[in-house]
Amino acid sequence: MSSPVDTVHILGAGSIGLMLAAHLSRVVPVTLIRRPGMTTPELRFRFREGNNETIVTLPQQTTETLDAAIERVIVCTKAQDALAAVESVADYLTEGSGLLLMQNGMGSQEAIVDRFPGLSIHAASSTEGAYREPPDTVVHAGRGITRIGGLTGKAFDWTALFQTAGLDAEQVEQIEWHLGNKLRINCLINPLTVLYDCRNGELLAIPAALEQMRRLGTEADAVLAAAGFTFSEPAFDVARQVARATANNRSSMLQDASAGRALELDYMTGYLLALAERCGVSAEEHRAVYQQITKQV
Template sequence: MNILVIGPGAIGSLWAVKLQQDGHRVSVIARQTKSPYQVQFGEQPCSFRNHQIEDIRNADLILITVKAWQISSALSPLIHLIHPDTMLVLMHNGMGSLTSIGTLLQTHPVILATTTHGAFKPSPSRLIHTGQGETFIGAANEKGCQCQFLTDVLHHALPEVYWHHQIEHALWRKLAVNCVINPLTALHQCANGDLATPEFQGIISALITEITAVMIAENIPVSLEELTDHIHQVITATAKNHSSMHQDVFHQRKTEIDFITGHLIRTAGRHGIPVPENEALYQQIKALEKQWES
């Protein structure tokens, strides 16, 4: 397949490398415009065509791995070049980004994806796969329902990959994890595993209680006990990792808080559910962003 990756950060680069190794023709659109885009993966240097118009026009699949708030600005200049049959896969933290792709949702097959693979770029040209995970994909519109075969394509490159007929359930489960781990590790500038210490257990419990109430109101199958166990398992399994929001705060970059905790708060508001602990974390992250802007 002709595959274009828009936003080859850590996760985008991991998929680009794995898909290229699996025999696909992979190109990218990276922040830097020089071609080729190069990244060192283990002992292997990998090179990709970058910012080539014909790669946009010829793409069978476009994997969009920019941050949620960057999607609109990343796609807007390219819309007139993307073929109507080109499949669009959105893979990022958070929820609520579909409105940002505008008419593409009506004209193209759109698939939502969530992954628990860990990836890290200690430098712009070096990539580390920090943890095995699994990926769920599912249709965001009617045309996307015809793309279930992508499960096999992606699974062959970077297993495990599953098709989820109710992808919102998987996205909410990932959102719940992110609502706990991301803002706490960002504010305290700590690794994920540090959240297992006693000092964090009170706030984590309160956050999960609020998140569970919102998920139940959204008809997402969940229980407080199961979600609590799942989030603590993720904290343990990713103990040495630094969350993406931790990295954004460390480098004083705009975070995805509006699409993570912000989405939870907006959804809670529609149901009249108070979420004061999540609201407090949201406001603290937004205050940091405002400091950097000023």
């Protein structure tokens, strides 16, 4: 098996996958990997950022049509789909293959490292914002920064690739710390937007939600401290800043809940609960939120 040296595969052609594909394809050949059954050899979509709209056309393949080793792949599925998606292309991964995992939350990265210990695996924690507008538009709604760090295997310079494509990216030593930092904020905002059915900023104006956010923050910080993570600011303070800065956003969890799609809850609140249990720390407020949401959706 051989592969064009610089091709980057994108596994999961959703919001973040197509946003990255649109930018990276300006500097490197990009091929999308779709679910089996997809028949067209190319995907054409509108890509909008601010007032700028372009048409992007990219080759796409499935596990049925792949015929060469994958050198570099960016995994852009939701957390609950990530391991199965990587397993679906396992026949095309070799010792030299490099994976970059874009998932929010924690747990999916560990599962992939456990299953594929011989690969070069990096994880990202990104504050980029992208969404899809039916029928065929991908919107890069907000510029952010993508922090990238190695989990296992040899180093791969993903950061340089992102930067060459004009994306803000930073190589970090402890990506687990960044994932943990984002996890605690996600656990304070996303589930509450589902329970209160509101935009991020509206949480700040609902006294009961704000109080609950404070209690969730205290618990999240205690759990993460017991697991060895230290942060300079309490989760509650950071979550309030984030909710204010993204006041008009409907969180991805709220969007998924409204559309009847699976939630990333097990990789956010669920992961925190598992960590709490492992560390012997109480997380009753998070448990109540988890149970309420799983009953509701």
